[in-house]
Structure formats: structure tokens, C-alpha cells
Amino acid sequence: MGEPLRVALAGLGTVGGGVVRLLGTNRELIARRAGRPIEVVAVSARDRTKDRGFDLDRFAWHDDTAALTRIDGVDAVVELVGGADGPALTLARGTLAAGRHLVTANKAMLAHHGLELAASAERAGRALKFEAAVAGGVPVIKGLREGAAANAILRVYGILNGTCNFILSAMEATGRDFADVLAEAQARGFAESDPSFDIDGIDAAHKLSILASIAFGTRPAFGSVEAHGIRQVLAADIAEAAALGHRIRLLGVAEESAQGLFQRVHPHLVPLDHPLAHVAGSTNAVVAEGNFVGRLLFQGAGAGDGPTASAVVADLIDIARGEWGLPYAMPAAALTEARPVDSGARRARAYLRFAVADRVGVLAEIAAAMRDAGVSIASLTQREAAADGTVLVAIVTHEGPERSVAAALERLRGSQSLAGQPLWMPILA
Numbered sequence: 483m484g485e486p487l488r489v490a491l492a493g494l495g496t497v498g499g500g501v502v503r504l505l506g507t508n509r510e511l512i513a514r515r516a517g518r519p520i521e522v523v524a525v526s527a528r529d530r531t532k533d534r535g536f537d538l539d540r541f542a543w544h545d546d547t548a549a550l551t552r553i554d555g556v557d558a559v560v561e562l563v564g565g566a567d568g569p570a571l572t573l574a575r576g577t578l579a580a581g582r583h584l585v586t587a588n589k590a591m592l593a594h595h596g597l598e599l600a601a602s603a604e605r606a607g608r609a610l611k612f613e614a615a616v617a618g619g620v621p622v623i624k625g626l627r628e629g630a631a632a633n634a635i636l637r638v639y640g641i642l643n644g645t646c647n648f649i650l651s652a653m654e655a656t657g658r659d660f661a662d663v664l665a666e667a668q669a670r671g672f673a674e675s676d677p678s679f680d681i682d683g684i685d686a687a688h689k690l691s692i693l694a695s696i697a698f699g700t701r702p703a704f705g706s707v708e709a710h711g712i713r714q715v716l717a718a719d720i721a722e723a724a725a726l727g728h729r730i731r732l733l734g735v736a737e738e739s740a741q742g743l744f745q746r747v748h749p750h751l752v753p754l755d756h757p758l759a760h761v762a763g764s765t766n767a768v769v770a771e772g773n774f775v776g777r778l779l780f781q782g783a784g785a786g787d788g789p790t791a792s793a794v795v796a797d798l799i800d801i802a803r804g805e806w807g808l809p810y811a812m813p814a815a816a817l818t819e820a821r822p823v824d825s826g827a828r829r830a831r832a833y834l835r836f837a838v839a840d841r842v843g844v845l846a847e848i849a850a851a852m853r854d855a856g857v858s859i860a861s862l863t864q865r866e867a868a869a870d871g872t873v874l875v876a877i878v879t880h881e882g883p884e885r886s887v888a889a890a891l892e893r894l895r896g897s898q899s900l901a902g903q904p905l906w907m908p909i910l911a
């Protein structure tokens with residue numbers, strides 16, 4: 483058995499606590515697999531007095547996370563504080579500059595600073611590992627970076643946010659309302675410290691930009707990910723989708739073509755014969771389409787203490803074995819600049835939902851806007867008026883360019899017939 487891998491751990495919340503517990507429970511097995519023990523020697527968090535369910539006296543405590551980079555004998559620092567900048571970034575930069583390995587679950591930091599950190603890790607000859615940053619416990623980073631390394635990836639897409647999937651599938655199964663289910667996701671430790679990152683699609687966009695980089699060999703381009711969340715999705719949309727043989731899922735989709743790189747997070751209608759329609763709760767699932775391997779599906783727990791700790795500790799085991807590889811599967815300098823594509827040219831079937839006043843001529847006005855923009859209607863459903871007198875109209879279009887649907891919605895902007903913003907969702911093909 484070799485010398486222990488000595489680890490300093492910043493952040494003892496949901497994930498950090500899970501890492502301490504996992505390393506304790508599976509200590510001997512991990513040592514056998516890694517060829518050496520993995521020992522946490524120092525920790526940092528905000529509040530020394532908080533009860534975390536384990537004995538803190540075993541570790542050297544530091545109030546200042548940055549101090550972890552200066553401890554003699556530490557081989558690897560694990561950053562589980564969170565936040566794109568601030569103490570997490572200071573710690574990450576300091577760790578690599580000090581010639582230590584870095585493991586992080588922080589997709590926000592990677593989406594904004596991943597390229598810089600990867601270059602720094604390469605210069606130092608140290609690891610930058612982040613399996614937990616995308617899809618929690620699901621080994622999709624390793625799967626793409628190593629297992630699918632021989633393939634040109636044509637498209638990568640999937641359910642990347644456990645909180646949103648938990649909310650959508652609970653609303654669908656139980657009819658509970660949005661706020662109530664969000665509170666449960668927070669209590670279970672799935673949600674980000676600012677849950678608007680989850681429900682507005684930003685967390686999934688962070689993850690998509692990381693996946694796209696690895697899949698396509700492009701520089702992380704979070705700024706060109708279109709991010710939309712699930713706030714506008716009503717229980718009535720979920721019921722309407724079900725009546726159409728679909729389920730609503732928040733998907734991140736990245737696709738490379740001759741025109742450039744398309745990256746978008748948006749709620750979609752997913753047909754029931756697609757595996758993603760059956761992914762429920764906080765489970766994540768990522769589909770990658772390779773030119774030789776075909777369709778790969780990575781699926782499992784996308785959030786929570788145990789699954790996320792599993793991914794963090796797997797990274798530490800790789801480091802203990804001396805097998806860490808390049809963060810983005812190729813040298814940072816070899817990653818190319820991604821050219822964002824014009825999404826208006828994308829062709830899809832779409833679901834459109836309008837809340838309208840219950841009066842003569844409203845449907846004709848919507849239909850005229852569709853006709854004038856060249857959008858072909860495949861089906862139209864109108865439900866009985868609600869107590870407030872509004873009626874929901876759901877339209878499914880034939881396949882056509884997104885820019886035509888956008889033009890139809892633009893024609894209806896400001897119409898006195900509409901109560902609130904229409905909702906547009908692509909239908910996954």
C-alpha cells in the first residue's frame with residue numbers, strides 16, 4: 483500500500499459532508515482500489531460550530547479556504563464551496579498555482595473559468611477533475627472524455643438539472659404546484675444556494691457548456707448558451723403534453739454542424755417512446771451520439787449528497803492512481819473557438835400555448851398570425867374557460883424553421899386578445 487493521498491476539503495455542506503461520510507464508510511475498499519489510502523487532513527467552511535453529523539476534531543480546521551493551498555504535505559484540494567468567482571475561484575487558482583491537484587463539483591466556476599483553470603493545471607502538470615460538476619453521480623465526463631474519445635460527437639443532449647426534473651415529474655405525477663415541489667427539492671439538497679439558477683436554466687447551461695467543450699473540442703462558451711427555464715410551464719401544459727403523448731422535460735441540447743455550434747437549454751416536449759420521457763425525479767440522463775458508437779445514454783442520480791460525493795471521490799481515486807488525463811480530453815490550447823449558430827434556421831415541430839380572452843375572433847387572429855408567418859398548424863386544442871375567463875389554446879405545428887414561429891409570435895405581440903406571454907416549446911425529434 484502506497485503513501486496516503488492527503489486531501490484538503492473546502493465546503494462541508496451537502497456534497498462536502500457526503501465526501502467525508504463516503505471516505506469513512508468505504509475507506510478500505512477505496513484504499514485497495516486506489517493503491518493507497520485517501521485521507522482528509524484539513525477542512526474549511528464558514529461555521530466551525532455547525533453540527534455536521536461527524537467529528538470535526540479529526541481534521542485541521544481553517545476559517546479561510548485560501549489557507550488550504552498553503553498546508554504542507556497536501557496533495558489535492560477539493561473545492562465544494564460553490565459560486566463562479568469569490569472564494570471558490572481564489573482557492574482553485576491558488577491550488578493549481580501551488581502545484582496541487584484540484585477536484586471540484588463547481589459547474590458555475592468551470593463554465594466561466596474552466597479554460598483558464600485547465601491551462602493552469604496543464605502548466606503545473608496537475609489534475610483538474612470535475613466529474614461531479616455535470617449530472618452529479620453519473621460518470622458522463624469520464625464516458626465522453628475516455629469511453630467515447632475515438633468518436634466525432636454529433637449531438638449531446640439531456641436532462642442536466644435534477645431540481646427541474648424533480649419539479650416537472652412531481653407536478654406531472656401528483657398535480658402538486660410548482661412552489662411546493664421546489665421547496666421539497668431544496669430540502670433534499672438538490673437545489674443550488676440560489677434556486678433561480680436551477681429553475682431559470684442557468685445551472686443546466688453551465689453543465690451544457692462543459693459537456694459541449696469535451697464533446698466537440700471547443701473552448702467553453704457559456705456566453706452563447708441560450709438559457710430558458712421552467713417558470714412559464716403550467717400544470718395545464720403538462721396535462722396537454724400528456725394528452726399529446728409527450729412529457730415536458732428541461733433539456734440542454736448542443737449540436738455541432740458546418741454552420742457552427744448550437745447550445746440551448748429549454749423545456750421540450752419529449753415523446754413517450756424516447757428514453758428521456760421516462761427519466762423522473764432528480765435523475766439526470768445524457769445522450770451522446772457518436773459517429774461510430776451510435777447513441778450512448780448515461781443515466782443516474784444527478785444531485786444529492788451520496789451520488790455527488792461518489793463522483794468527487796472517483797476523481798480522487800484517479801488522482802491517487804496517477805491517472806488523471808487532460809481536463810477537456812485534449813490540451814486547452816488545442817480547443818477551437820466555437821462559432822454560435824443562428825437558431826432561427828433550426829427546423830422542429832413546436833408546441834405553442836396561448837392564454838386568450840374567451841371572445842369571438844381570437845382563434846382567427848392566432849391562425850392569421852401563423853398563416854402570415856408561414857407556420858403550418860398540425861393540431862389545435864381549446865379548453866373550457868377558467869374562472870378568470872381566460873381560455874388556453876394549445877397548438878402543435880408541423881416541422882418548420884424556428885424563425886417562422888418567432889415571427890408569428892411577434893405578430894401577436896401586444897394583441898389585446900392575449901392574456902400573458904405565449905409559451906413556445908420545441909418537440910424533441
Ligand code: NDP
Binds near residue numbers: 590
Ligand atoms: P452547500 O451550500 O450545501 O455547501 C456549501 C459549503 O461551502 C458549506 O459547508 C459552507 O459553509 C461553505 N461555504 C460557503 N461559503 C463559504 C465561504 N465564503 N468560505 C468558506 N466556506 C464557505 O452546497 P453544496 O454542497 O450543495 O454544493 C457545493 C458545490 O457542489 C457547488 O458548486 C454546487 O453547485 C456543486 N454541486 C452540488 C450538487 C448537489 O446536489 N448539492 C450536485 C453537483 C454539484 P457552512 O456549512 O459553514 O455554511
Ligand code: HSE
Binds near residue numbers: 617643673685785786
Ligand atoms: N442544483 C443542481 C441540480 C445540483 O438540481 O441538478 C446538481 O448539479
